[in-house]
Amino acid sequence: MNPEHGSSEALVRGDNVRKTYRMGAEDIHALDGVSFKIARGEFLSIMGPSGSGKSTLMNLLGALDRPSAGRLEIDNAPIGDMTPDQLAALRNRTIGFVFQQFNLLARTSALENVKLPMLYAHKRPSDLNKAAQEVLDLVGLGDRLDHHPAQLSGGQQQRVAIARALVNRPQILLADEPTGALDTQTSEEIMQLFTNLNQSGVTVIIVTHEQEIADWTNRVMRLRDGKIVTDERLKERLHVVS
Amino acid sequence: MSFLDAIIAALKSLRQNMLRSILTTLGIMIGIASVIVMSSINAGAQQKVEEQIASLGSTMLSVSPGASRRGGRSSGANSAPQLSERNLDAIKQAVPNVVDAIGEVRVSTTAVAGGADWPTTITGVHAGFPVVRNWPVATGRFFSEQEVSSGRRYAVVGETIVKEVFEGTNPIGGQLRIGNVPFEVIGVLAAKGQNQFGRDEDDLIVAPASAVRARLAGRDATVPDQLDSIRVLFADNTDLVRAESDLMDIMRTQRRIRPGQADNFRVFNIAEFIRARNETAQTFGVLLAATAAISLLVGGIGIMNIMLVSVTERTREIGLRLAIGARKNDILIQFLVEAVTLCLIGGIIGLGLGLASTTVVAKVAGWDVLINANLVLIAILASAAVGVFFGFFPARRAAKLNPIDALRYE
Ligand SMILES: Nc1ncnc2c1ncn2[C@@H]1O[C@H](COP(=O)(O)OP(=O)(O)OP(=O)(O)O)[C@@H](O)[C@H]1O
Numbered sequence A: 001m002n003p004e005h006g007s008s009e010a011l012v013r014g015d016n017v018r019k020t021y022r023m024g025a026e027d028i029h030a031l032d033g034v035s036f037k038i039a040r041g042e043f044l045s046i047m048g049p050s051g052s053g054k055s056t057l058m059n060l061l062g063a064l065d066r067p068s069a070g071r072l073e074i075d076n077a078p079i080g081d082m083t084p085d086q087l088a089a090l091r092n093r094t095i096g097f098v099f100q101q102f103n104l105l106a107r108t109s110a111l112e113n114v115k116l117p118m119l120y121a122h123k124r125p126s127d128l129n130k131a132a133q134e135v136l137d138l139v140g141l142g143d144r145l146d147h148h149p150a151q152l153s154g155g156q157q158q159r160v161a162i163a164r165a166l167v168n169r170p171q172i173l174l175a176d177e178p179t180g181a182l183d184t185q186t187s188e189e190i191m192q193l194f195t196n197l198n199q200s201g202v203t204v205i206i207v208t209h210e211q212e213i214a215d216w217t218n219r220v221m222r223l224r225d226g227k228i229v230t231d232e233r234l235k236e237r238l239h240v241v242s
Numbered sequence B: 001m002s003f004l005d006a007i008i009a010a011l012k013s014l015r016q017n018m019l020r021s022i023l024t025t026l027g028i029m030i031g032i033a034s035v036i037v038m039s040s041i042n043a044g045a046q047q048k049v050e051e052q053i054a055s056l057g058s059t060m061l062s063v064s065p066g067a068s069r070r071g072g073r074s075s076g077a078n079s080a081p082q083l084s085e086r087n088l089d090a091i092k093q094a095v096p097n098v099v100d101a102i103g104e105v106r107v108s109t110t111a112v113a114g115g116a117d118w119p120t121t122i123t124g125v126h127a128g129f130p131v132v133r134n135w136p137v138a139t140g141r142f143f144s145e146q147e148v149s150s151g152r153r154y155a156v157v158g159e160t161i162v163k164e165v166f167e168g169t170n171p172i173g174g175q176l177r178i179g180n181v182p183f184e185v186i187g188v189l190a191a192k193g194q195n196q197f198g199r200d201e202d203d204l205i206v207a208p209a210s211a212v213r214a215r216l217a218g219r220d221a222t223v224p225d226q227l228d229s230i231r232v233l234f235a236d237n238t239d240l241v242r243a244e245s246d247l248m249d250i251m252r253t254q255r256r257i258r259p260g261q262a263d264n265f266r267v268f269n270i271a272e273f274i275r276a277r278n279e280t281a282q283t284f285g286v287l288l289a290a291t292a293a294i295s296l297l298v299g300g301i302g303i304m305n306i307m308l309v310s311v312t313e314r315t316r317e318i319g320l321r322l323a324i325g326a327r328k329n330d331i332l333i334q335f336l337v338e339a340v341t342l343c344l345i346g347g348i349i350g351l352g353l354g355l356a357s358t359t360v361v362a363k364v365a366g367w368d369v370l371i372n373a374n375l376v377l378i379a380i381l382a383s384a385a386v387g388v389f390f391g392f393f394p395a396r397r398a399a400k401l402n403p404i405d406a407l408r409y410e
């Protein structure tokens, strides 16, 4: 199959993607030639044991890094050929990234945190507050605009981080263990939020260790030693969207 | 990210480390303050010097009898023969570019008018005095060359004489007795105030050289038309080095000094003399300039250090910013703006300190301090330049970070 002429719906296309780290004399194949397609609108989870290459793959999908070999296209753009500034623009407009540790700016209000990606998108200043407020409403934090991260619970902080990832209306939302620092109850609320976002058309990709979390998604990709071992689409959703 | 956003972000992050920010800018503060003090004092001293030179005539040379300082035996000022009217005429005729020249004969005396008497100096001069000394008459008139030749006992007085001897009344037409010789006051010289060494310039009487010599001087009969000194005014833009040597040639001929023989007169370049005497002020300025440069250097290194600390502390923040779409340049500018803002804050405080201490120094040391509006600009530009220069390295280090490594940084 020629990846150039593959399914036109594929938002992400990986062809024999490799990531090799050199540690002293030996090479670590964090990703050892993975090929996959992710269509628009999918809700995908990536699982696998520690060190299997999940975060490495997410970093590539998030255009934070370039593959050592192989070809990776995001929204038809081959990220291996892009300059750092082009990658930055892709991260800014097409991709939203949510981290396990939230990574909010300390001593900065929720609203200001959410506005940050828009500043780098050179949006008109008059639009910023309104747009930020809208996404904070969307994640259910419309009444916490002026709170600083220290004044928010873990779940609320992760919602702010999700709002920040969404504010530039990305096509893909990536989350590397988004619930890793949260309790079960809060994790479910966050997964509900991802489900709602996915249903509104955003492609959502999450990394998780927990089967309960993966059960929210409709496709599970399993990695081991830098290779995809299984990639299954679930016909039936285990959780009914409320 | 717009420039304004960058400045707002910089101010926020500086406020989060308020104490550290202020301590960091101390070097810049002191540096800028010394720049301000230095340039104000220098400008003040410079202006004073130039004013004085202008008031004496910046293209004026003066000739006095005495041993040359250059080479030969020192024969002492008194043993040298006096200058004469003939020397003066020769200078006027033979030296190129001469606008005018006057002779001076000085006698210490007591001036009396009405009941008041006042110890002062009377100086016999020629009609060119107002031009050569650049000293106009304020009221009345000066005497003409003809009146000098005919030895009229006219006097033109300084402001202090008016005050002390005439008690502030209009002296023109009044009589002044000098060593029992009556002089008629025909003019008052423009006030000059104190000179740089604190001597009252306005405490003088000028009269035709002939009258002063005939009535009051009467000493040293070897030269009947003696002059204590000659002052020669050259045209503007005259090469004074050249003029000085022309003048010396004429004087040597006049005084029949053979080649190889030492001069028995001296030529002074008064402007140079005053500039040289003011080198102490310049030394002070150089000292302050060195202080300023060192403070700015140390301050700049402090800024660089704190910015490096800040970049390290905020590695994760940088990673996050990169992850959400900041370009390398956005990061570079963010940290550069932060460094410049830090320096500008220091610079502005330093400007305030500098202006305040300048005023204090002016009061205490009796300096004439000039505060120039350009200084504000200089202070701002200098501190911004320090910020850019010393902020660049840390900012570039931040911009070079790789997003993944930065995000993973503990
Ligand atoms: N910057 C790096 N330098 C060297 N080796 C690296 C680097 N990043 C990852 N690796 C290696 O690549 C492999 C995959 O790492 P990765 O972080 O993708 O694992 P993971 O699946 O996310 O694990 P976890 O579930 O523990 O987060 C590991 O063996 C790791 O040691």
Ligand SMILES: [Mg+2]
Pocket (backbone or CB within 6 Å): A054, A055, A056
């Ligand atoms: Mg991981």
